[in-house]
Amino acid sequence: xxxxxxxxxxxxxxxxxxxxxxxxxxxxxxxxxxxxxxxxxxxxxxxxxxxxxxxxxxxxxxxxxxxxxxxxxxxxxxxxxxxxxxxxxxxxxxxxxxxxxxxxxxxxxxxx
Amino acid sequence: xxxxxxxxxxxxxxxxxxxxxxxxxxxxxxxxxxxxxxxxxxxxxxxxxxxxxxxxxxxxxxxxxxxxxxxxxxxxxxxxxxxxxxxxxxxxxxxxxxxxxxxxxxxxxxxxxxx
Numbered sequence: 712x713x714x715x716x717x718x719x720x721x722x723x724x725x726x727x728x729x730x731x732x733x734x735x736x737x738x739x740x741x742x743x744x745x746x747x748x749x750x751x752x753x754x755x756x757x758x759x760x761x762x763x764x765x766x767x768x769x770x771x772x773x774x775x776x777x778x779x780x781x782x783x784x785x786x787x788x789x790x791x792x793x794x795x796x797x798x799x800x801x802x803x804x805x806x807x808x809x810x811x812x813x814x815x816x817x818x819x820x821x822x823x
Numbered sequence: 824x825x826x827x828x829x830x831x832x833x834x835x836x837x838x839x840x841x842x843x844x845x846x847x848x849x850x851x852x853x854x855x856x857x858x859x860x861x862x863x864x865x866x867x868x869x870x871x872x873x874x875x876x877x878x879x880x881x882x883x884x885x886x887x888x889x890x891x892x893x894x895x896x897x898x899x900x901x902x903x904x905x906x907x908x909x910x911x912x913x914x915x916x917x918x919x920x921x922x923x924x925x926x927x928x929x930x931x932x933x934x935x936x937x938x
Contacts, residue, residue: 745926754829754913755866755929800865804925809854809879811927813865 713738717801717814724791725822732786732817734775734801742803744768744777744784745811749798758786758799793821826850827930829914835936838904844933846897846914855897856927857889858913866913872897873919904937911935 718733736742743762747755759768764779773788784801801814827848836842846855854873858866871879872891886908888900897914911932918925 743926747929754827754911754931755915757926757928760926809871809873810868816863816865818863 713742713803713805713812715801715803715812715814717799717817719815719817721818721820723820723822726793727790728821730786730788730791730795730819732799732801732819734784734786734814736782736784736801736803736812738782738803738805740805741779742805744775745802745804746773746775746784746786747800747802747813749800749816751797755800791819791821793823795819796821827914827916827928829912829930829933831933832931833934833936835938836901836904837938838906840904841900841902843901844899844912844914844935846899846930847895848916848928849895850916850928851894852916852928853894853919854917855891856915856917857897857899858915858929860911860913860932870899901935904935906937909935909937 714737716735745760746758748758749755759770761768761777767776775784775786798816798818800816802811804811830845856871857869860866868881869883870889875891886903890898911934913932914930915927917927
């Protein structure tokens, strides 16, 4: 079945460090890929998305590129801030299906 | 406006109570969703409504009863819940699928505690 695997957390970095959160997927078709972020005590916010191979999604300094050959959608940011501390979820959606398939989430803590 | 609103923000209820969670969106989305999220876990899909009709029920116990009165509103009626039902309940909405994938927009959630 369709699935998403994220790197296990928690991840702790210092402010201004480079961030990578790995995400790989298994899907029977050609999914759209998403990164959602959940700040403490809040719902999920869409961070970025990519709908086809080689697309790059970007938002708020975060980037992720849809790599079909490696079935990956790794999240990167060049310089993290304390305010980036949150849980990050990678997810896929297949056109025609009615479900988002989520990874397990990666908790990120940024220390000043 | 890309906002999904949910009320109440917090709810404490006894196991014999009846309560309802409410969700509203004004983005014209015709798909609406209920998710349950336990601590340190991803959201789990409970129900999907498309064009105001229930299209997916993920084998959710009957003590949870969804309702979609119109295209903007989604309710979740709660009755005789168990302490293990305590969780964050998230509502989401999206454009309807026609062979394409659309992102879902989530509300802030209702934090439910069953005592």
